[in-house]
Amino acid sequence: MPSQLTAPFNPPLLFKNPHFQTIYPTFARQHQPFIKWQRLELNDGDFVELALNGALTAEPLPIVIMLPGLEGSLESHYIKRLLGKISQLNTLAIVLHHRGCGQSPNRLWRSYHSNDQMGLIALVNMLKAQYPQRPLFAVGYSMGANLLANYLSAHSEITKAALISPPFDLALSAQMMNDGVRRIYRRYLLESLKQRLINKIDVFANAPLSLADVKAVRSIAQFDELYTAPGCGFADANDYYQKASCINKLATIQTPTWLLRAVDDPVIDPLPEDFQAKLSPHVYTQITPYGGHVGFCDSLLAKRSWLDKMLIQWFALEARKGENKNVIKTNKNAV
Incomplete structure (x- = not known):
């Protein structure tokens, strides 16, 4: 296990309730960073919407791609919270919204699904073509983690990844x-x-x-x-x-990937008995007794989050001391 992932999750008694872990963060007040919206056209005539906390430049600094869960968006607590912290580190982040989950409905009759990789493939290809020197990190939550795991099983363009509360079946x-x-x-x-x-x-x-x-x-x-x-x-x-379902795809992942799930997750399927046998050696698994579904909170203070702390450590994000001047500062007056 990499040294960044050795910190245990030991929440206070109240946070050992899986439903509290899952629901409480949705009510916590979060600061909203300033955002730039951009459409990304897809090969099937549809589009997805990107929410960026800054401008794309050729600087050789990392870009963090964020994939929400089912019906998730920029407004999801886990996206908004981590995005604010990444912005404070002067690091560029892009929230990839599933079809129709951004500001506008998508064009086609079809919608998105748990392995709809077209938007992610288009985004990664665009970034690698235009900014080949920039490392790409990606974090997927819940359904977004399932989608990202499927993508990683067949692609190696992403430098480092994290799968948070992914369903397997x-x-x-x-x-x-x-x-x-x-x-x-x-x-x-x-x-x-x-x-x-x-x-x-x-x-x-x-x-x-x-x-x-x-x-x-x-x-x-x-x-x-x-x-x-x-x-x-x-x-x-x-x-x-x-x-x-991503369970049979985990064995072929070649990207260093942190996979985090809680035993008490009240939303998704339990861990299969043969889970460890299905993992690639590049997937580092952390299974905690508590944490709920995309929870992993250890404080009533919204700004504090064990999950966010671990993600920042895993991606080795540091304050850039103003190097990336194109990152938009957090709007402290926003909700």
């Missing part, structure tokens, strides 16, 4: 969200997904689905069967889950 994760208190998370995510699809139906005159079809959906698996799978070229939801 998408079918099992979807099924488990129908159980007990997990339905809280299902309801939150499903309402957002359904509303996004309803908005599409209002725009597309020949939409193949009706409002009644969408309103009848009661689970993530039903949503994926109705819309995600057929819209993105899969035979059905099971075909989608099988092809998009």
Whole structure:
């Protein structure tokens, strides 16, 4: 295990509750850095939106690519919090929004899915072509971590990566969200997904689905069967889950990668028994007893986060002493 990853996660008693870990950070007040928005066109006629905390230059300094989870965005607590800290270090970061999750709905009838790599491939190719001397770091959260793991299994352009709370078995994760208190998370995510699809139906005159079809959906698996799978070229939801789950891709990752998961994660599937056998030697795993789903908080103070501290250490980010003058300073008055 690299020395940057040896710090244990020992939260106070209150933070040992997985639901508190998962939910509390969403209510914490965060400073919003100034952001520049940019569209990135894709080969299929669609686009994704990038949120940058500065201007791209040829300086040989690292760029951090951030991939949110399902229905996540610049407003997600884990994105906003780390982005603010990266900005204070004068380091450039780019939030890669999934199709339709930025400022504007995407053009096509289809949306994004858990292995929709087209945006990430386009972004990395653009950065490597225009700024070949700049190291690229990438951190993916939840579904974004699953997507990033799939990408890393076949590409080596990224210098260093982090996978935070990645689901391994998408079918099992979807099924488990129908159980007990997990339905809280299902309801939150499903309402957002359904509303996004309803908005599409209002725009597309020949939409193949009706409002009644969408309103009848009661689970993530039903949503994926109705819309995600057929819209993105899969035979059905099971075909989608099988092809998009990252568990069988971890063995071929060649990029130094930190993988962090909590045993008490209340959102995603539990660790499989043969998990360690499926790992590449380049993947450094840290499994903590506590942490919830993309939580890993150890203080009620929003600015303090064990997760952010570890990510900054893993990527060896340091204050640049104004070297990258194109990074936009944090807006201290923003919420």
